Amino acid sequence: MADALLRLLAWLSPSFPIGGYTYSHGVEQAVEAGFVRDRASLAGWVAFILEHGAGRSDAVLFAAVHRAVEAGDEASFVRALERADVLRGSREMALESSAQGTAFLSTVAAAWPLPGLDRWQAVIAAERRAPAHAVAVALCAALAGIPLSAALAGFLHSVAANLVSAGVRLVPLGQTDGQRALAALEPVAARVAAWAETASPDDFGSRAPMVDWTSMTHETQYTRLFRS
Template sequence: MTIDGPSHNPGHLTSGGLMRLMTWLSPSFPVGSYSYSHGVEYAVEDGRITSSASLTTWIEGVLEFGAGRIDAVLFCAAWRAVRDGDENALVDIGVEADCWRGTSEMALEATSQGRAFVSTVQKVWGDGMLVRWADKMRADDRLPSYPVAVGIAAAEADVPLRDALTAFLHAMAANLVSSAVRLVPLGQTDGVRTLASLDKAVASAVETAMKTDLVDLGSCAPMVDWTSMKHETQYTRLFRS
């Protein structure tokens, strides 16, 4: 049996594209996503996340108003720039990504994962637009941002935007659920129940991002930013953010 390779038809997800996407967003892909909680650790400490219901509400907020919204729009812009062959636009998008990090730990979360993602993709699949973009970012004394990097890779592999972005945001939500399962703690079944309850929020975030231009980008999740800042000085910590 053969696996379909890239089809150069971004409207159709091939089996090869699906396998590539699943590999990139798998917990086994070495970007260290398991070490970040995006402020969830302090939100649990402060009694703001105590159950599956409160966790669902928190992640819905991240997707609709916070980093989920920001990252999704950046992802779309990067994907489209690759399809247009516009490498200069990719640099501008990378710079834009730097400006949309509310705290030092969120910046670390984005750039550490972005750098690890680029490094692994280069070692496994070789050089391409993703690596050239990352090199240009470094030449400007900047680090590659994770959502932009994954968006570039998805476009290069001919993975359709909607499929790629849905998988990316689902993985973001799953990582936050996983951190809360360990911190609250929640049972595994409650964790899966929470993730299942976020299907509509992920789908809505995808639709919104695909219709949002970079010039209209904005966020309104001050409580998430606050928990991230408080996490920087939290006495006992399991996570890096």
């Protein structure tokens, strides 16, 4: 179990080379528009993404992929792969997810050659789809024997941490306020993870139109630090 924990920590670390620091998931435009302006509004914005936006939908997909890989169910895996690929609110969100997913699988394959990974990479290649970040992490977690509960909670925490880090740089906020925001998001990530662990693929979906709007508007924002 210690080996699995160490591996999960490595894969979800900000230093893992997937370029996560270059994406803000619309937070940059949310700051520009005045929706995010301090620690409380940043924590509230990220909490909404976790509970109602991409955090919710990715959590359902993560659980579906993890179960499919454990069961060797390629058909269910492909369905999750397709949903993750097509149901994104904007071009930038699609890039954010697929670029990180592709980089994640490539790095894991190079540094942690997991038994069975070649099989699932072949399934992905046959579908001609770039894997979403949630799909890639869930696939590798299942192959590594990392329990769904730990892997899912860790994934959602890493999503929150990346968005908080973007907010700290954009508002800007102090590093301590960033950690306070992240601490406030712990129960939110835990709650969404616990719900998604037993959710059905039919529960997939999101209801965060303002987050989608900030992402689409970000595409034409005059000055930008982030890719999304």
